[in-house]
Amino acid sequence: MKRVLLFLPLVFALAVGVFLAAGIGKDPTKLESARIGKPVPDFSLQSLNDPEQLLDASLLRGEVSLLNVWAEWCPACWDEHGYLMQLANEKGVRIIGLNYKDQRETAFRFLGRLGNPYQQIIFDPQGSLGFDLGVYGAPETFVIDAEGVVQYRHVGVVNEQVWEEILLPVINKARGKS
Amino acid sequence: MRYLTALMFLLALAGVARAEVAEVYDFETRAEEQRYRDLIAELRCPKCQNQNIADSNAPISKDMRDQVYRLMREGASDDEIVGDLVDRFGEFVQYKPPVDKRTIVLWAFPAIAVIGGVLIVAGVAMRSRKRDQEEPALSQEEKARVRQMLADKDQQS
Numbered sequence: 001m002k003r004v005l006l007f008l009p010l011v012f013a014l015a016v017g018v019f020l021a022a023g024i025g026k027d028p029t030k031l032e033s034a035r036i037g038k039p040v041p042d043f044s045l046q047s048l049n050d051p052e053q054l055l056d057a058s059l060l061r062g063e064v065s066l067l068n069v070w071a072e073w074c075p076a077c078w079d080e081h082g083y084l085m086q087l088a089n090e091k092g093v094r095i096i097g098l099n100y101k102d103q104r105e106t107a108f109r110f111l112g113r114l115g116n117p118y119q120q121i122i123f124d125p126q127g128s129l130g131f132d133l134g135v136y137g138a139p140e141t142f143v144i145d146a147e148g149v150v151q152y153r154h155v156g157v158v159n160e161q162v163w164e165e166i167l168l169p170v171i172n173k174a175r176g177k178s
Numbered sequence: 179m180r181y182l183t184a185l186m187f188l189l190a191l192a193g194v195a196r197a198e199v200a201e202v203y204d205f206e207t208r209a210e211e212q213r214y215r216d217l218i219a220e221l222r223c224p225k226c227q228n229q230n231i232a233d234s235n236a237p238i239s240k241d242m243r244d245q246v247y248r249l250m251r252e253g254a255s256d257d258e259i260v261g262d263l264v265d266r267f268g269e270f271v272q273y274k275p276p277v278d279k280r281t282i283v284l285w286a287f288p289a290i291a292v293i294g295g296v297l298i299v300a301g302v303a304m305r306s307r308k309r310d311q312e313e314p315a316l317s318q319e320e321k322a323r324v325r326q327m328l329a330d331k332d333q334q335s
Contacts, residue, residue: 031267031268031270033268034264034265034266034269101237127237131241131245131266132266134224134266134267136225137238
């Protein structure tokens with residue numbers, strides 16, 4: 001009985017070690033969205049291309065789509081844009097853009113240089129929809145299901161690895177449901 | 179006189195510094211302003227993770243301070259204001275997590291650690307005392323032998 005007790009500290013240390021090791025390598029700057037499982041908040045914002053056209057949350061219903069939060073001033077958005085073009089053109093993914101705290105001219109310059117993968121772009125110069133979605137740094141990419149409910153939020157650049165390992169499984173699951 | 183001038187100058191500067199910290203918000207009472215300060219001090223910036231939104235210059239912190247102010251204006255309670263931001267950004271933005279099923283271990287851990295430590299120390303102390311009473315380090319015979327040996331040694335020298 002006494003002998004067994006001697007191993008207690010070892011067991012305890014191992015347990016703590018396993019628990020702490022699980023946290024290593026996790027990126028603490030990537031937070032899980034609080035909006036998962038909730039519908040996209042109501043909004044009424046202009047389309048980037050056409051100030052006359054008002055967009056609302058119905059834009060994100062009917063089909064599974066990606067909602068990509070971007071801005072010209074965001075360096076990582078420049079990095080991921082090429083891959084978004086690929087997703088839209090080669091894989092036929094429906095991507096809606098949310099132009100976040102940007103200006104029309106700079107946004108157009110960005111798209112003029114890198115191309116436009118978005119089916120529609122919401123123009124949000126005040127960042128109000130971004131705020132309601134809990135956006136804390138572009139780029140962020142949300143997976144929205146056909147009912148307009150947020151299924152996932154990815155913070156940071158979307159590249160092939162992120163697409164294959166994270167976004168595609170979520171999208172397939174969202175598609176399977178509807 | 180010179181001291182007075184310097185003092186006046188410093189006082190004027192103090193006013194400038196205060197005005198900067200208070201941003202552009204107007205509060206009707208001192209209490210309201212204090213409430214605002216307390217709120218932004220206990221909300222955490224999701225972007226610059228180890229700062230509260232009072233200290234952070236990140237645009238998102240500015241947006242969050244605006245929202246806190248707006249909700250205060252609308253008469254929201256502290257819990258409602260914090261809840262509103264948690265709904266958007268997640269529990270991460272709260273420095274003080276609420277006490278519930280998931281966080282009870284976290285909250286109770288200091289007490290558990292202290293009580294556990296006291297119990298272990300008390301256990302060890304009681305056990306050693308009991309052992310001392312039950313079986314003293316040397317039995318009567320052994321003590322006699324020790325005395326005998328020491329006495330022998332004395333004689334030899």
